[in-house]
Amino acid sequence: MNFALILFSALVITGGIWLLDALLLKRSRGPDEREPMLVEYAKSFFPVILVVFGLRSFLVEPFKIPSGSMMPTLLIGDFILVNKYTYGIRLPVINQKIVQMNNPERGDVMVFRYPADxxxxxxxxxxxxxxDLVEYRDKRLTVNGKPVLTANTGTYSYVGNGLNYISAAVYDESLKSTPHTMMTEPDKPSVFPPQVMDFPYRENCSYNAEGEGFTCKVPAGQYFMMGDNRDASNDSRYWGFVPDKNIVGKAFFIWMSFDDFSRIGTTIQ
Incomplete structure (x- = not known):
């Protein structure tokens, strides 16, 4: 559901009704005649819709985490805020960038539109x-020939799909100055080659048939994305690169988490 399009449509309809009344309908009413109910509702809702539309289009937008692909950084059901202007100001609905600001950096947690849908x-x-040249082999990440520093910090256990109990190894990974957490399951391959789709710039990637890993050269204007829950994430390994035009914004804040209240008010690393 394109919520931005719904809001924009509501904005146009309520604003149109208000404008039509101000320019035409109001003149035909008597001085003591009450405004039609439709006009009253339009005049009441238009300012509210305008504020909501402006905030979520240009400043911040709330999202709910639907899956465990970013565990342990983000949990299923976390409610987060996404900064809409960090990577540039875009026109709502059509997502066309009109003001260039910062570019995404390695290590950023980013919301984007899924390239395949x-x-x-x-x-x-x-x-x-x-x-960048991204290589991931035997659960070790290398970028431009330099291994990304990791440090084991313990284990993380959770209930996965099918009520399976999963215990994963947790690491601090340093893609930038502030490390983030990620986790892997030692008994799973780095990638499942049969699940790899035929995506744009597929020729930039090579996969090991046994699932030991892959190498990808990131094209201009594209980004390579992976989930922190490395072995339970449907990401760029399988469906390819994210074009700049698909970027929504940078995730930066957890404002609600019903499973763990201590997470409320924390920033996303």
């Missing part, structure tokens, strides 16, 4: 920026 919003971590 832009009606869906995904959230992953930026692993590779344009021009």
């Amino acid at each position: 832009p009606s869906l919003d995904y959230i992953k971590r930026v692993i590779g920026v344009p021009g």
Whole structure:
């Protein structure tokens, strides 16, 4: 569901009714005649819709985490805020960038429109920026020939799909100055080659047939994304790169978490 389009439509309809009444209908009413109910509702809702539309289009937009692909950083059901202007100001609905600001950096947690179906919003971590050579073999990440530093910090257990009890190894990973957490399951391959789709710039990637890993060269204007829950994430390994035009914004704040109240008010690393 394109909520931005729904809000925009409501804005146009209520604003149109208000304007039509001000220019035409109001003149035909008597001085003591009451406004039609439709006009009253339009005049009441238009300012509210305008404020909501402006805030979520240009400043911040709330999202709910639907899956465990970003665990342990983000949990299923977390409510987060996404900064809409960090990577540039875009026109709502058509998502056309009109003001260039910052570019996504390695390590950012980013919301974007899923390239294979832009009606869906995904959230992953930026692993590779344009021009990067990303390699992931035997659960070890290398960017431009330099291994990304990791430090084991313990284990994380949770109930996965099918009520399976999963215990994963947790690491601090340093893609930028502030490390973030990610986790892997030692008994799973780095990638499942049969699940790899035929995506744009597929020739930029090579996969090991046994699932030991892959190498991808990130094209200009594209980004390589992976989930922090490395072995339970449908990400760029399988459906390819995220074009700049699909970017929604940078996730930065957890404003509600019903499973763990201590997470409320924390920033996203």
